[in-house]
Every structure is written in structure tokens, then in C-alpha cells.
Amino acid sequence: MPTYAISDIHGHAEQLRNALATIPLVDPGTRLVFLGDYIDRGSDSLGVIELVRATQRAHPDQVVVLAGNHDLWFIDWLDDDDNELTWLMSDLDLLTVKSLLEPMVLAQALxxxxxTSDASDLDGTTMNRNIKAAVRARRADLIAWIRSLPLVHETDSHxxxxxxxxxxxxELWRHGTPEYVFTEKFPATTGPMLIGKRIVAGHVRTTALHRDPGVHTVFADEGHLYxxxxxxxxxxxxxLRIEDDGSWSESSVGLD
Structure with missing residues (x-):
């Protein structure tokens, strides 16, 4: 009964599609945990979310989907005052918004x-209000789904x-961890196992943890797999693939 894990997909739907093709979910003993950050940075945040949701719906007893900080920041933007523009301004070239809204709908919001134009003569607050209203109207089910995502998944060993x-x-980590730490902890903790189980996480790029700065593979130590x-x-x-005995292996999947 292997357990797979994928994290920080960030709008890269084709890479996710190819990664899922390597995971044998047709075997009912296979488990898959998504570790969050489905949106932002890439051009197809909507495609990633739709693919993750479809995978979960097709295999509800095998697939766990967790929230990441980018997913929750998106929800915070929707819930915040219209004059709070931080999330929208960080959506470079409006990549995430463009994936969520049809071009004419976005144009009207602008x-x-x-x-074909991203230009707008509207003040920031009005533009922000319009875009949020359009996203709420077009993607209500997606928003509700993100709100429902858990922050942590625990097994006997991980x-x-x-x-x-x-x-x-x-071992009291569940009670002692503030909610924001689950999705925003930085810097990453490395070293021995302190909570009685090994932690599997994303969020921090593994190149920042390896001694060789050009390495992007899984980073492993006694207590962690990043x-x-x-x-x-x-x-x-x-x-990442984790076996029942705790041993693990990895593959790197791109567009080829």
C-alpha cells in the first residue's frame, strides 16, 4: 500500500497530468496526498484545481487534498476589504485571475x-471589487471546495x-501548532524526528535545503521529507512514493 505525495503545483497543469499518469490509483491500495499550493505563478491554476478535484472525486477513499498558503491567501483576498490589493497585485500578469475568468468577463471587470486588453482606468478598489465579484459568481463551487480543505493528514508513521x-x-504537536504554521512555517525545520513521526512537507524549495544549490530533488533527513x-x-x-516500511523513492516529472 504505497503512499504518494505531490506538492506546490502552482498552476502547472500539464506537469500534474503527467505526474498522475505515473501513480497507479487503479490499485485500491494506492494512496495519494496533495500537499497544497495549487494556484499562482503558473498559467493554469484552474486546470490544476479541476484535475486535483477530479482525481479526488474518482478515488475518494484513496486521495487526500490539503490546503497550502497560496490557496488560503486566495480565500483571504476574496474575504478581505476591497481596498486590500496585496493578493491581486502579486498575481503577476493576472495569470491566476485569467485562468479563473473568461476574457470578456475579465475585461468587463476591468x-x-x-x-485582449488587461488595461483598466478604474481605481484599484473598484477594479478589485469587480474582479472578486466575478470570481465569486463564476467559481463558487471551487471557492467552497478550497474552504473545505484540511491542513494536515496523519498516518501511523507520517x-x-x-x-x-x-x-x-x-507528540502534542496537533494542539501546540497554530493553524498558520501548517501552511506558512518558515524556515524549514531539519534534523531528527521530534514528534514521533516523519514529516512530509512542501512549501520550502528543496534547493534551499540541499548543500548543492542546483539540486531540486526531494530533501530527506531523519525526521523529514521535503x-x-x-x-x-x-x-x-x-x-514522492513512501512504502509501508517507511522507505521511499522519488521521480521527477515534467512535460516530456
Whole structure:
């Protein structure tokens, strides 16, 4: 009964599709945990979310989907005041918004009728309000689904989480970890197992953890497996496979 894990897909739907093709979910003993950050940075955030949701629906007893910080920041943007523009301004070239809204719908939110133009003469608050209203209207089911995502998944031997847990809390980590730490912990903790189980996480690019700065493969130590392969630069996803005995292997999947 192997368990696979994928993290930090960031709008790269083709890489995810190729990665899923390597995971034998047709075997009912196979498990898959998505560790979050489905949106932003890539051009097809909607495609990633639709593929993750479809995989979960097709295999509800085998697939676990966790939230990452980018997913929750998107929800925070929708819920925040219209004059809070931080998330929208960080969506470079409106890549995430463009994946969620049809060109004419976005153009109208920007205050014109030209689906080829990202320009807007609207003030920031009005533009932000319009775009949020359009996203809510067009993607209500997607928004509800993201809101429903858990932050952590625990097995007999591993804890799966987007960023990490408060390891100083030891085996009381569930009670001792503030919610934001599950999705935003930084820097990554490395070293021995402190909570009685090995932690599997994304969030921190593995190139920052390896001694060789050009390496993007899974980073492993006694207490952790970090798997974020920096897909927006490498164009590849790390796919982690964990066996029942705790041994693990990895593959790197791109567009080829």
C-alpha cells in the first residue's frame, strides 16, 4: 500500500497530468496526498484545481487534498476589504485571475469591452471589487471546495502537511501548532524526528535545503521529507512514493 505525495503545483497543469499518469490509483491500495499550493505563478491554476478535484472525486477513499498558503491567501483576498490589493497585485500578469475568468468577463471587470486588453482606468478598489465579484459568481463551487480543505493528514508513521508543524511541541504537536504554521512555517525545520513521526512537507524549495544549490530533488533527513521541486523554474514536479516500511523513492516529472 504505497503512499504518494505531490506538492506546490502552482498552476502547472500539464506537469500534474503527467505526474498522475505515473501513480497507479487503479490499485485500491494506492494512496495519494496533495500537499497544497495549487494556484499562482503558473498559467493554469484552474486546470490544476479541476484535475486535483477530479482525481479526488474518482478515488475518494484513496486521495487526500490539503490546503497550502497560496490557496488560503486566495480565500483571504476574496474575504478581505476591497481596498486590500496585496493578493491581486502579486498575481503577476493576472495569470491566476485569467485562468479563473473568461476574457470578456475579465475585461468587463476591468471596465471595458476588449478581451485582449488587461488595461483598466478604474481605481484599484473598484477594479478589485469587480474582479472578486466575478470570481465569486463564476467559481463558487471551487471557492467552497478550497474552504473545505484540511491542513494536515496523519498516518501511523507520517504527518503530511504543506509547510510544517511546531516540532518543539513533541507528540502534542496537533494542539501546540497554530493553524498558520501548517501552511506558512518558515524556515524549514531539519534534523531528527521530534514528534514521533516523519514529516512530509512542501512549501520550502528543496534547493534551499540541499548543500548543492542546483539540486531540486526531494530533501530527506531523519525526521523529514521535503518535496517542493520549484516547478515554476524547473518545470518539473517531484513525486514522492513512501512504502509501508517507511522507505521511499522519488521521480521527477515534467512535460516530456
Amino acid at each position: 471596465g471595458h469591452e476588449d478581451p 504527518v503530511f502537511v504543506h509547510a510544517g508543524v511546531d516540532e518543539d511541541a513533541g 518535496i517542493d521541486g520549484y516547478v515554476e523554474a524547473t518545470h518539473r514536479l517531484n513525486v
